[in-house]
């Protein structure tokens with residue numbers, strides 16, 4: 001059914017901490033690794049060793065520069081996969097019912113048996129989370145590792161998405177964002193987690209945590225201990241350097 | 247957006263076929279449309295072929311054309327599903343109209359009217375499919391659906407007009423009707439081109455979400471090569487080229503046909519040359535429509551481009 005479920009018992013999703021992510025691409029690689037033999041297998045590559053390789057990836061890491069008066073310039077690594085939206089346009093536009101959102105946990109999936117590969121769902125997703133598999137002729141996407149998080153053949157501690165378990169920095173958390181008592185919900189509250197492109201009205205489940213404010217006090221203390229001068233602040237030092245470079 | 251050949255061909259061809267049917271029903275409302283057999287047969291053949299070839303080509307871009315029938319199921323939520331359903335339903339009254347019109351049975355009119363209503367619905371669904379995509383601001387506006395309708399109508403009535411020149415046949419009111427729809431088509435498109443210059447509320451700031459007190463700029467993409475998103479959703483055209491193509495559309499699909507229709511009497515005297523020039527006019531107008539549809543896609547920016555270096559869409 002391409003209508004959205006009336007109610008959602010759970011809202012499983014990811015929280016991505018932009019303060020922690022170091023842009024190592026490990027989550028993207030492990031996502032490919034897990035999923036190429038999972039629910040949506042195989043994730044085809046075209047011309048993988050040639051001049052112009054492309055392929056199906058459910059998770060990609062972009063990088064942006066964020067500048068501000070107070071914090072100066074910062075490089076922000078920005079992983080992006082399906083946000084398992086509550087009001088998912090990719091579900092309602094689907095003409096076949098292949099694209100659906102599960103009532104029990106809110107995961108958005110594609111039925112590979114009925115998808116006709118019209119690509120309309122990929123046009124309707126603001127986040128670029130859908131991946132057309134040219135070779136298979138059907139649409140694929142992040143499954144929230146549905147075949148891992150419920151998998152009873154693996155130890156319970158491993159039952160989290162592949163991207164989450166592999167992140168060496170711990171920048172990705174997984175849990176029920178619909179449950180106000182869950183750790184992940186509290187984390188979002190505490191760190192002012194936010195939605196991407198709220199104006200698109202998709203009500204994404206996944207949240208992003210902004211980089212923490214930089215603390216210049218630390219630099220001042222460090223400088224002071226070198227110069228033994230309490231009035232010698234980071235800004236004084238910056239002025240000296242700027243004057244010298246003129 | 248990627249200008250897929252099969253979608254461009256489909257929307258122009260089917261649009262023309264449906265336009266012929268809609269125009270015929272308007273004419274039937276105000277006058278008798280019992281034409282000569284030759285003209286009837288040509289109209290039947292052309293509208294049927296255009297609609298059918300268009301629809302067939304639309305399945306070509308699917309990953310699994312053999313599953314296309316599944317797309318009739320989700321009409322409750324999906325404009326694409328509604329479009330497919332309406333397109334198939336149109337065939338029922340359409341075939342009956344063809345038959346009864348050819349046999350000169352008067353009840354043909356009722357089937358013509360119902361076929362034309364369903365044709366309008368089909369084009370409306372096509373338009374709405376694009377117009378309801380919030381992700382593509384150049385499509386998400388009130389002009390897109392009327393443009394689809396009026397484009398179909400103008401080229402449809404032009405097709406009938408050209409055929410009447412070919413068969414040396416006069417149809418009452420067709421002259422005014424064609425001129426009016428051609429002029430409307432041009433007007434609406436120009437308004438649309440002005441409209442899409444305004445930027446949407448989505449920007450790199452809302453896409454990354456850190457733009458409140460910061461300046462956000464693109465540093466690097468996820469990889470150095472292309473991917474599905476960049477080939478399907480991020481396509482560019484140079485401004486000069488786009489402007490040239492817009493001019494081509496204006497001349498080929500609007501100005502040239504209007505000029506030919508208005509100036510016909512003073513322009514050409516030789517009967518054969520007249521037939522030939524109207525045939526060429528129609529071919530040019532169709533080419534113009536294909537160009538317009540190409541621009542409709544290539545000039546539409548998708549918000550996902552904000553993750554790939556674009557600051558505004």
Ligand code: SF4
Nearest residue numbers: 082083084085090125
């Ligand atoms: S991120 Fe895109 S693909 Fe995922 S649920 Fe939202 S709209 Fe659908």
Ligand code: SF4
Nearest residue numbers: 094115116118119121
């Ligand atoms: S590509 Fe498949 S899942 Fe996406 S809208 Fe078309 S049929 Fe539905």
Ligand code: SF4
Nearest residue numbers: 031142144145161163
């Ligand atoms: S949840 Fe699974 S499928 Fe989704 S991005 Fe992470 S690893 Fe990939």
